[in-house]
Amino acid sequence: GMPERVTIYEVGPRDGLQNEKTVVPVATKAEFVRRLLAAGLDTVELTSFVPQKWVPQLGDAEELLDLLGESGTGQRRPVLVPNERGLDRALEKGVSAIAIFGSATESFAQANLNRSVAESVEMFAPVVKRALDAGTWVRAYVSMCFGDPWEGPVPVTQVVDVCSRLMDLGCDQLSIGDTIGVGTAGHVLRLLDALEEAGIGTDQVGVHFHDTYGQALTNTLTALQRGVSVVDASTGGLGGCPYARSATGNLATEDLVWALDGLGIEHGADLQALVETSTWMAEQLGRPAPSRVVRALAGG
Ligand code: HMG
Ligand code: MG
DSSP states (O other): OOOSBOEEEEOIIIIIHHTOSSOOOHHHHHHHHHHHHHTTOSEEOOOBOSOTTTOGGGTTHHHHHHHHGGGGOSTTSOEEOOSHHHHHHHHHTTOOEEEEEEESSHHHHHHHHSSOHHHHHHHHHHHHHHHHHTTOEEEEEEEOSSOBTTTBSOOHHHHHHHHHHHHTTTOSEEEEEETTSOOOHHHHHHHHHHHHHTTOOGGGEEEEEBOTTSOHHHHHHHHHHTTOOEEEEBGGGOOOOTTSTTOOOBOBHHHHHHHHHHHTOBOOOOHHHHHHHHHHHHHHHTSOOSOHHHHHHTTO
């Protein structure tokens, strides 16, 4: 059956804004985060500690954390960290939750991390060890779990192998990424079954669906029925990865909340406040939010 409560893992400030054509001013980002927190979201991923030349959109990570102060700290304010340099930067800012991000495919490992899958696991190992030693919460993302723009379909065994290697480092949570949004419900079940067989139960798994083919919500509900209770979503449906062709926005937080409300599943977020936040953000970005629920409720 469905869980009684779902943890919404909000990725709008990170996944949402990393793919914008323009760099959003840091004060606007801080206001976005404040509005998301005021709307009752539990976990908000804030930014990435990656080189500015790789993701100029998030080149202001330190400034953003300075602006957020207390509200930007704690184990429910993760940031992306690829390597030890990123970890040093994050720890210096008092961060206590990080996410490493691997790839199920060699093509995307090269495009996104400039190294092979094996080399990226080597890069992550000391990051995870040092983070855990410092009492930091660690999530492991795995991208291209359902398909890859260069390689096409990705075998479930290959996905499980990478997930296991990252979880064996001691990470607290796994997030299975459908980076390009091609997955369907049966595929979600096959992957969750295979992960469980490999010793990674649904209590350790979050789902990260991009909505390219309109399957993100269906896939999410399928995962919930199978025991998952952590769901990644992006307010307004912003998002995408600059290093993956054909990646579009994440599951919109509002679409998720609408569905959870209908099912009577607790989540803690205020739908109207999220819609207002998306409407405000759309004005900042100069284009409407992709979310269907936002369009329906914004009264435009
Ligand atoms: P590299 O070029 O191989 O790195 O990139 P390097 O170690 O050779 O360093 C190159 C330069 O960058 C050096 O400076 C380093 O000091 C510096 P130089 O000597 O040239 O002056 N440097 C750094 N500076 C600041 N912060 C750092 C840092 N690291 C090195 N952390 C690297 C390798 C992993 C760094 C690069 O490939 C990278 O940053 N990749 C990340 C790309 C990215 O952020 N992608 C989007 C996030 S993933 C995603 O969206 C998917 C997800 O949503 C799930 C899904 O949907 O599937 C999570
Ligand atoms: Mg993503």
